[in-house]
Amino acid sequence: MKCEKCRERAANVFITRVVEGQSFKEKLCEPCAREGALAEAWLLGTPVPEDAARMPLDKLLLELFAQSQEAQEAAANNSGALGADSDDDKWSLQKLAELDSQIELGRADPDGFAESFEFSSDEDEADEEDEVDSEDEIEFDVSPEEMEAALEEMEPHEREAVSQMLEALDEVQQHLEDIMVQRAHELEDSPLGDAADSAAGDETLGDIVSAVEADPFADDIASHDPFADDAGRGDEATPSWKSTPTGRCAKCHTTWDRMREDGRAGCPACYEIFAEPLAETLERMQSASQHAGKAPRAAARRQRRLEHLRARRDSRLALLRERLEAALKADQFEEASKLRDKIRIVESTIVDPEAP
Amino acid sequence: MHPPLLLSAFDRAARWMKRGGRENDIVLSSRVRLARNLRRYPFPHKASPAELASVRHRAFAALRATAEAPGGMAAAQFLLFEDFSQWERQSLIDRHLSSREHVQDELGRGLAATPDAALCVQANEEDHLRLQSLLPGLQLDAAFALVDKLDDVLEGYFDGRAAFAYSDRFGYLTACPTNAGTGLRASVMLHLPGLEVAGRMDRARRWAEGRGLLLRGTFGEGSKVWGHLHQLSNAASMGVGETDVLVDVEKAARELCDMERAARVGLPEKQAIEARDRIGRAFGTLRYARRAGCREATDCLSLLRLGHEMNWAKGLTRQRFNELMVWIRPAYLQVLHGRALSSDERDILRADLLRPHLNRMRLDPAFFDAPGPENGASDKPATT
Numbered sequence: 066m067k068c069e070k071c072r073e074r075a076a077n078v079f080i081t082r083v084v085e086g087q088s089f090k091e092k093l094c095e096p097c098a099r100e101g102a103l104a105e106a107w108l109l110g111t112p113v114p115e116d117a118a119r120m121p122l123d124k125l126l127l128e129l130f131a132q133s134q135e136a137q138e139a140a141a142n143n144s145g146a147l148g149a150d151s152d153d154d155k156w157s158l159q160k161l162a163e164l165d166s167q168i169e170l171g172r173a174d175p176d177g178f179a180e181s182f183e184f185s186s187d188e189d190e191a192d193e194e195d196e197v198d199s200e201d202e203i204e205f206d207v208s209p210e211e212m213e214a215a216l217e218e219m220e221p222h223e224r225e226a227v228s229q230m231l232e233a234l235d236e237v238q239q240h241l242e243d244i245m246v247q248r249a250h251e252l253e254d255s256p257l258g259d260a261a262d263s264a265a266g267d268e269t270l271g272d273i274v275s276a277v278e279a280d281p282f283a284d285d286i287a288s289h290d291p292f293a294d295d296a297g298r299g300d301e302a303t304p305s306w307k308s309t310p311t312g313r314c315a316k317c318h319t320t321w322d323r324m325r326e327d328g329r330a331g332c333p334a335c336y337e338i339f340a341e342p343l344a345e346t347l348e349r350m351q352s353a354s355q356h357a358g359k360a361p362r363a364a365a366r367r368q369r370r371l372e373h374l375r376a377r378r379d380s381r382l383a384l385l386r387e388r389l390e391a392a393l394k395a396d397q398f399e400e401a402s403k404l405r406d407k408i409r410i411v412e413s414t415i416v417d418p419e420a421p
Numbered sequence: 422m423h424p425p426l427l428l429s430a431f432d433r434a435a436r437w438m439k440r441g442g443r444e445n446d447i448v449l450s451s452r453v454r455l456a457r458n459l460r461r462y463p464f465p466h467k468a469s470p471a472e473l474a475s476v477r478h479r480a481f482a483a484l485r486a487t488a489e490a491p492g493g494m495a496a497a498q499f500l501l502f503e504d505f506s507q508w509e510r511q512s513l514i515d516r517h518l519s520s521r522e523h524v525q526d527e528l529g530r531g532l533a534a535t536p537d538a539a540l541c542v543q544a545n546e547e548d549h550l551r552l553q554s555l556l557p558g559l560q561l562d563a564a565f566a567l568v569d570k571l572d573d574v575l576e577g578y579f580d581g582r583a584a585f586a587y588s589d590r591f592g593y594l595t596a597c598p599t600n601a602g603t604g605l606r607a608s609v610m611l612h613l614p615g616l617e618v619a620g621r622m623d624r625a626r627r628w629a630e631g632r633g634l635l636l637r638g639t640f641g642e643g644s645k646v647w648g649h650l651h652q653l654s655n656a657a658s659m660g661v662g663e664t665d666v667l668v669d670v671e672k673a674a675r676e677l678c679d680m681e682r683a684a685r686v687g688l689p690e691k692q693a694i695e696a697r698d699r700i701g702r703a704f705g706t707l708r709y710a711r712r713a714g715c716r717e718a719t720d721c722l723s724l725l726r727l728g729h730e731m732n733w734a735k736g737l738t739r740q741r742f743n744e745l746m747v748w749i750r751p752a753y754l755q756v757l758h759g760r761a762l763s764s765d766e767r768d769i770l771r772a773d774l775l776r777p778h779l780n781r782m783r784l785d786p787a788f789f790d791a792p793g794p795e796n797g798a799s800d801k802p803a804t805t
Contacts, residue, residue: 317463329547332463333586333594336601340590343598347591350599353660356592358603362573363580 066246068094070101075246078122095122102129314338382411430498435516435555436539438743442558446730447678449610449650449743452517452555453564453667455572456548456595456604459579460586464596465529465545473529477501477544483578484533484542492570494542498534502527508761511752514640517555520546521640540567547596548604550575559674561607561667569663592659600658607667608641608654609674614727615684617649618696625680633657634673647716648723648746653677685731689787697788700728708779712768718749718775728788736782745778 068076074094082089093101099122106113111132117125313320319331321339325346330336336343344354385408392401437450458464459479462472487493502510502524510524518538523530523546534541543551552575554567576585586594592602600606616622629636637652638644653674655666688696703721707713713721726742728734747753749771755762758770 317467319467327466328599329466329596330464330594330598331467333458333460336586336588336591336594336598343591347598347601347659351602351657351659353602353657355590355660356588356602357660358592358605358662359569359572360589360592361576361580361585361587363577364584366577367580 066092067242068092068097070094070097080126098122099125102126105129106132378411378414382408385411430500430536431516431534432537434740434744435747436537437517437555437557438747439557439740442556442560444675444678445558445739447612447681448559448674449612450517450555450557451559451561451564452553452606452608452610453561453568454551454553454606454608455568456593456600456606457550457552457572457575458586458594458596459549459583461583462549465547465549466596468529468545470528473545476549477529477531479579479583480542480544480550481531481533483575487574487578490574492574494533494535494540494571496535497540498536500532500534502530502532506761508752508755512750512756515747515750515753517640518553519543521644522547540571542571548600559609559671559678561609561671565605565607565663565667602657602659603661603663603666605658605663605666606654607670608652609670610639611651611653611674611677611681612649612723612726613651613677613681614649614723615681615688618688618692618699618727619684621680621684625677629653629673629677632669632673634670648719649727650723650746685727688731697733700724700733700788701784704728704734704779704782704784707772707775708782710772712765713749713772713775714768715749715751715771718771719746722746722749722775725782728784733785733788734782735785737778741778745775748774 066076068074069092071094074096076092076094078091078093078095078098080091080093080098082091091098102125103113103117105111106129111129114120114125114128120128314331314335315338316334317331319335321342324330324335324339330339330343347354385404389401389404389408392398392404442448442451459476462468462476465473465476468476481499484494484497484499488495488497505527507524510519510527513519513532514521514524516538518534518541519532520543523532523543529545531544532541533544539556540552540554543553552568552571554564554571556564556567579585588594591598593604595601595604613622613625616625626636633656635652635654635656637654639647639650639652641652641654653670655670657666703724707718707721707725722742722745725734725737726739729737729739729742748757751764751767754767754770754774762770
């Protein structure tokens, strides 16, 4: 579960406010809860303790809210003195005025909120609408108004398609969020305990996202066999070591520095990726960087055999076609049909490169 | 655990210890090694245990499948290093079948070798496969022909399965880029006591370096010299063909042999007392000692071999010298006795092993033609 405010970190502070008999629940992460509390205190002019930054969060919240009650009473006494300038201010002042000063603090107890989540869902959605700008989930180039206008102009089926697309997008996003939540929980549940907790706190969603995103990407690289396509193994196909984003061998993650220190390459692919600096080094050490000895013989032999087989098939086909034409000219249709069958058979033989 | 490895799996005298090859008074053995890697696996130092085991399995399967093919490795012994103790594996180094790096880790390492040790394949040494052939005397051409054929056979097997790592630009790809290219190392074991006694070893080493060759210790890279045995090998593997390398090394080996012979001819006169003193002491030590350290025994044997070549000492063959040189190695001694031995025990057993052979040895009258003080006045002790 992620923080309602920043939607990045895992929520581990649960605040329940009971306002006129209605309870509102907030699921926040620690930094957001702290920030929110301090912001509210500033708005209300509540005195903030000097060591607020170092205070445990629950203690801070309780103290601030307790003081806000006093401030609220004071505000009620000389109403208007604070001068609500903006809507935002008004909203929070009203909200705070309505606060019936019952605060419950919960920590890492998500079970208790299973029901209440539904209850406050309307308000949640409203909040989301307000906050949509500050979120960096999906950025549309068009504003919501423009989008609406565009939707109205569309044909009904187009509109449906767009809405389906948006739904699909939402699903993808939801899936991604699920992964992140899971990841955050894993971090919390890890046996390292406190250390892991703080690590999870430090780790921003950006890190998790990049980790999640990086994985399939890394797999992609790993599965790429630089020697796989022998045909396209020209100089252009050879990736320059400078162009690899990390300067590492994609297969064994050896860096050039490591290779130079160690004096050993990590895997055959290293030679491809670090071809340029390696050639320079070899040029210096052995005064040559071009192999001039034995080449694998089996591969060459296989190639030759393959070409030979192909040539034989082609010449046989040409011969059969000639005979077919001659037979057709001479009106020997029985012979011609036999030849046609033969041609079909020869054509269907695959010259298998793997055949012995 | 196997019964004592070397006694059961391998011939008592390896092929390289026996007679054969050219220049075999000085050249003990010729070794040609080809480094090959499977393209789909990371190099052994980066590979996981599972990958190492897989590479070894593939290599052994390939060798078994091609054993009957012309050039294949027939009647090979397959050794998984996990089955053997540390000192058993070390005895493979003494037989020049393996290297220090290879036997250090047992996991996923292995060795396939013919019983006479003329042809062997090291699995997961520095590279996935190292094909090596070891023949007596100077016959790099024959040794190369052996590994070359085995390489062709293996390549034919691996082609289409997990082909060898090869690129048109860098040739055969190896873990250490200095081996990339041909992956070939041709080396020759030279017995050079004459040059050492005459104090000309440094000059010889510089001379070899000037020709782009390396003159190194007995067990290859970074090892010490034992019993005046030096390894001459090629340095470059990139930009030169296999034949050129073999010809270069062979030519240099011949020239070094000539230098050594020249030094030996000069010994009885120029270093009359020094040479007789050293050889006589070596004889006395091995003949009567009850405890002999490995280094001491090796050096003494080497000097006696020199005496044998100069016709000063008789009674032992070259093959016997070669065998003794290996048998007295610490790890080999333990394998011979089938148990771990303390260093003191080893020294006693080593002396016991050598004494009967030395009993058969006689010093030639020429050795006793000791120059008088008037003759030996010009003799200057060599600085070695």
